[in-house]
Amino acid sequence: MNIQGIGTISTLGRGSESFTKALHQGPVEPKIVEYSPVTKKTIPVFSVDDKVLKDKEALKSCRRADRFCKMAVLAAGDALKDSGIEIAEDEKIGVIVSTAFGPHQTTFNFLDNILDYGEANVSPTIFSHSVHNAAASYIASALNIQGPASTLTDFCFSFSNALQLADAWINQGRCKYVLAGTVDELSPAMEYICDQKLNISELVPGEGSTFFLLSAGKRKAKYCDIECNQSSKGKEDDGKNISSFNNCPAWGWIASGSSFYCASAALMLKNKHIYQNFIELKKDVSAEHSDNIKNIRFFDKTKKIVFNLTIS
């Protein structure tokens, strides 16, 4: 498949331009937030600034949307816009939202509603937004997309699953393009879990959304070709590898963060520049000969999945 457009929302801002600019500039300091008013415990996070999510035009049909849905709609809309492709009315675009945890803040609000008011008096808006597929519906509605839509959750493997499904849809002819991406959010509950329950004290949790407009491989790519396959042992050091643990000092630890690595790799290939400030590169890639870079390959946490991005 070819990457025709990229949209990103993260602590680095909104859009591939601000993402590229931030990668050039170098790491920023995380924010310190208090996740519990009772214990006054704090944690450093890479959160998305609320101002970044204010866009009346792009979110005009999203009055009730929660933070999770807004991030997804903005990133998906930006990916479509970035492609510059005019979609004809009869052309179908698929939507695949992948997420490690879904809209968990809204899910907790829903549970709080039950505890506070009883199950008969839960807000219908909160209930309807607590389902994982709400973001895909908002994207389809906001961008007037006709085509298949699906939401996948598989923790760290969410994005690789999304790419594989997108590939299947395009190959089957179900749609000409697919908007595939990830979205995950921070919340006091997630910050508590990261600080107290998970053994990830060296990681700074982050949030955000990245979407790609993908087309069949035979089309000319605006960015590059992307493949996602099962890795076989012995090929891990073949080529130019990025060690990926879904964590990055730029956007933090996002369980579905392999999409951000794909976005940065696509931008590195397009811009012929290696952003070593952020991404741990193995020996075969360096800034000195980045002009020749044609291929970036990296592995997910368990190294069972390999993402392969190539520019022709």
Place this chain on the structure above:
Amino acid sequence: MQESEEKRLVEIRNKLKVLLVDHLSLEDVKPEDIKDDEILFGEGLGLDSLDAVEIVVLLQRNFGLEVKDMNKGREIFYSLDTLAKYVAANTEDKSE
């Protein structure tokens, strides 16, 4: 007597305005922007059917009122004023 009823109606209207803004995600609308006789649906505040269900839940939670008859609901939900009058007529005045 009439004066205290009007005072109570003003209090209910103000409470409803705050509830609507807080729970219906009305962007760029402040409670004080809503007129006392503001029409709630269509050309007024622009609310829709999901908002109507949300208002049913708000009435239950905050005033203990159940609106089951949707034909009656049309009259009650017509404007902020009709909504406030329904609340006033069906709840006790605790200030007395």
